Amino acid sequence: MxxxxxxxxxxxxxxxxxxxxxxxxxxxxxxxxxxxxxxxxxxxxxxxxxxxxxxxxxxLANVRQAFAEQPLAHAAANSALVALGTAVVTVLLATPMAYVMARHRTLLARAATGWVVVSQAFPFVLVIIPLFLVLKELRLIDSLTGLVLVYVVWSLPFALWMLTGHARAVPAELEEAAAVDGAGRLRTLVSVTAPLLAPGIAATGLFAFVTAWNEFFFALVLLKSPERQTLPVVLTHFIGAEGVADLGPLAAAALLSTLPSVAVFALVQRRITGGLLAGAVKS
Structure with a gap:
């Protein structure tokens, strides 16, 4: 023993x-x-x-001073509007495109998937001038709508990559079984496919929301009017020409701008992780 x-x-x-x-x-x-x-x-x-x-x-004097010095509430409202708009439009565009790319594995779909991944390697500085010229022609400079359009274009490649992998995880046999039972194409997509894609859609929307909420470079270049500036841009107003003027109010404002992202990730951490892992494994 x-x-x-x-x-x-x-x-x-x-x-x-x-x-x-x-x-x-x-x-x-x-x-x-x-x-x-x-x-x-x-x-x-x-x-x-x-x-x-x-x-x-x-x-809490720093918090009160931060709100007194800068329009943080208005800037936060602008950021929330831009982030929500970016998330909604990105999901509405990426979901049907990802489904088509997942179900039709042609050479064109593979090339599109490769281009989606490669496009994420482009730096901001490389694309800002063409984007600025396009938005100028569309008269969308200094516009929250134009900023949403830029964020959607920037978020769409990763959203497509992630949702395509998630759509591939949905068995096509379920859709075929629904068709045999007499369900039409639209009914099958709404009642069978969409609920199974819900975790991936939620993760994609949250990714687009947090990305737009925290983005600084595009907002700094494209927004000029103080009443349209987003929260990351307003935070820079606490920094003077010779350095940080008031460290306390800056820290208070930065903390308030960080809390929404932390709260979103804390509340839906499991769904985000599940959507990201499913998209990564099946891609």
């Missing part, structure tokens, strides 16, 4: 994994935690030569 193996190495390995995981989570959360700490510090604590991790006297 053999002696039982010692459990100490197994426990040590498990403790090591948990420690590494905790360290990784702290590494990811550190910028947000430091932003929160900075936003709650008084001007005296911010000017201290020995900054503390935790504010000794937490205050």
């Amino acid at each position: 053999t002696a039982p193996r010692p459990r100490r190495p197994r426990r040590a390995a498990r403790a090591g994994r948990y420690t590494a995981l905790l360290g990784y989570l702290l590494f990811l959360a550190f910028p947000l935690l430091w932003l929160l700490s900075t936003a709650l510090k008084s001007p005296r604590e911010l000017a201290s030569a020995h900054p503390a991790w935790i504010p000794r006297h937490p205050t």
Whole structure:
């Protein structure tokens, strides 16, 4: 009879994994935690030569000053409008296109899929001039509609790639069975295919929303009127010509602009992960 193996190495390995995981989570959360700490510090604590991790006297004065100095609420409304518009239009365009590319695996579909992946390698600076000229001809410069159009064009390739993989995961036999039972093409797509594509559609819409919410470069170049600027652009107004003028209000404004993205990912984390993994595995 053999002696039982010692459990100490197994426990040590498990403790090591948990420690590494905790360290990784702290590494990811550190910028947000430091932003929160900075936003709650008084001007005296911010000017201290020995900054503390935790504010000794937490205050919301920085938040009030940030809203008093810049139109953060109006900018947040602009960002929300642009992000929602981008998500809706991207999903409406990408879903039928991805379904066709998934069901008809022709040479043209493969070439389109390859071009979708390659197009993501183009830097912003390379496309901003052609986009600017096109929007100028369409009279969409300094327009939230034009910004939504740009974001849709930029988000559509990745959305197509992800939704195409997800559509391939839907068995065609289910659609054939629905057709045998007498369901028409439209009824089959609405009642059978669309519910199975829901996780991928949700992940695609959330990706487009968060991308548009956080984007800065296109908004800086294309929006000139202060009343149309989005939240990332307004954040730059806290920075003067010689550096950061008020670190506390800037940290408070940056924290408020970050919270919506964090909340969205926290609420629908499983659906986003499922949609991304399904699209990646089947692509």
